[in-house]
Amino acid sequence: MPPEICPNCGAILPPTAKVCPECGSDEKTGWSETAYASSLGLPDENFNYDEFVKEEFNPSLARPRGIHWLWWLTALILVILFLIFCLH
Numbered sequence: 873m874p875p876e877i878c879p880n881c882g883a884i885l886p887p888t889a890k891v892c893p894e895c896g897s898d899e900k901t902g903w904s905e906t907a908y909a910s911s912l913g914l915p916d917e918n919f920n921y922d923e924f925v926k927e928e929f930n931p932s933l934a935r936p937r938g939i940h941w942l943w944w945l946t947a948l949i950l951v952i953l954f955l956i957f958c959l960h
């Protein structure tokens with residue numbers, strides 16, 4: 873998706889424009905996604921996404937969030953075993 877305004881010459885671009893009608897710049901020469909994002913002062917989405925994935929799927933980097941489900945499972949098994957032995 874092109875920017876609304878050509879970052880190269882400032883011409884207003886149609887939403888479907890692949891190339892600037894004024895100066896002929898396109899994704900390769902004029903408006904990259906990075907240049908468009910930085911011109912709006914937005915954070916780099918790719919960087920944040922990588923950090924998110926790293927924290928979400930790497931157990932050593934993940935922050936502790938309450939009790940791990942494995943401990944709940946262990947407690948449940950212990951309770952079941954306790955009930956089985958009591959009912960005999």
Ligand SMILES: [Zn+2]
Binds near residue numbers: 880882883892893894
């Ligand atoms: Zn242009």
